[in-house]
Amino acid sequence: MRVAxxxxxGSGKSEVARILEDLGAYIIDTDALAREAxxxxxxxxxxxxxxxxxxxxxxxxxxxxxxEIVFSDADARARLNAxxxxxxxxxxxxxxxFAKPGQMIVHIVPLLFETNYLDDIDKxxxxxxxxxxxIARITSRDGIDEMRVxxxxxxxxxxxxxxxxxxxxIENDADLATLRERTRILYERIRTES
Ligand code: ATP
Numbered sequence: 619m620r621v622a623x624x625x626x627x628g629s630g631k632s633e634v635a636r637i638l639e640d641l642g643a644y645i646i647d648t649d650a651l652a653r654e655a656x657x658x659x660x661x662x663x664x665x666x667x668x669x670x671x672x673x674x675x676x677x678x679x680x681x682x683x684x685x686e687i688v689f690s691d692a693d694a695r696a697r698l699n700a701x702x703x704x705x706x707x708x709x710x711x712x713x714x715x716f717a718k719p720g721q722m723i724v725h726i727v728p729l730l731f732e733t734n735y736l737d738d739i740d741k742x743x744x745x746x747x748x749x750x751x752x753i754a755r756i757t758s759r760d761g762i763d764e765m766r767v768x769x770x771x772x773x774x775x776x777x778x779x780x781x782x783x784x785x786x787x788i789e790n791d792a793d794l795a796t797l798r799e800r801t802r803i804l805y806e807r808i809r810t811e812s
Contacts, residue, residue, distance in 0.1 A: 625745030628752035
């Protein structure tokens with residue numbers, strides 16, 4: 619059983635993934651793989667260097683500088699995705715092979731519906747949280763202002779659209795204990811369905 623877990627920034631994907639991991643799922647975090655894909659001396663970093671030499675310092679990617687470019691420019695974002703995503707998919711499939719037999723595999727994929735991630739996903743799960751809570755959590759977690767959070771939200775699929783397209787929905791509009799309980803119920807149900 620291979621699940622893709624998605625949701626907008628600050629919706630609570632990482633929290634849900636932590637809960638699923640405690641319940642026994644095998645987690646693949648594509649954000650971490652995206653960082654690995656552009657690590658020093660990687661093919662991904664070389665490709666980025668050719669496209670935006672100004673975001674490389676000492677053979678290392680200046681992530682903030684690149685974020686500024688791509689969050690305000692849809693073409694640049696598409697170009698970056700075209701570079702990074704094939705590497706992420708390759709790394710994800712390498713990791714996927716290490717799951718134990720019968721273990722639920724959960725790929726955290728922030729841009730699941732914006733990209734062609736993997737063909738063989740059995741279920742997509744979206745985490746939805748109220749916009750005001752997402753903004754409050756991200757501004758305090760990442761120390762960025764509300765305008766930047768809103769720009770990043772605007773670069774992602776609208777939550778109502780994700781809600782329509784996902785197989786399953788986790789509402790994250792209450793406390794963490796509630797999120798844990800909702801996630802556990804979904805986990806048990808998906809497992810018995812498989
Ligand atoms: P991003 O895509 O930006 O990485 P995310 O979807 O992974 O975000 P999380 O990191 O899981 O979101 O959540 C954002 C912040 O809000 C975290 O600090 C997390 O601990 C907190 N949080 C998430 N859900 C709740 C909740 N129900 N109650 C309180 N805090 C929460």
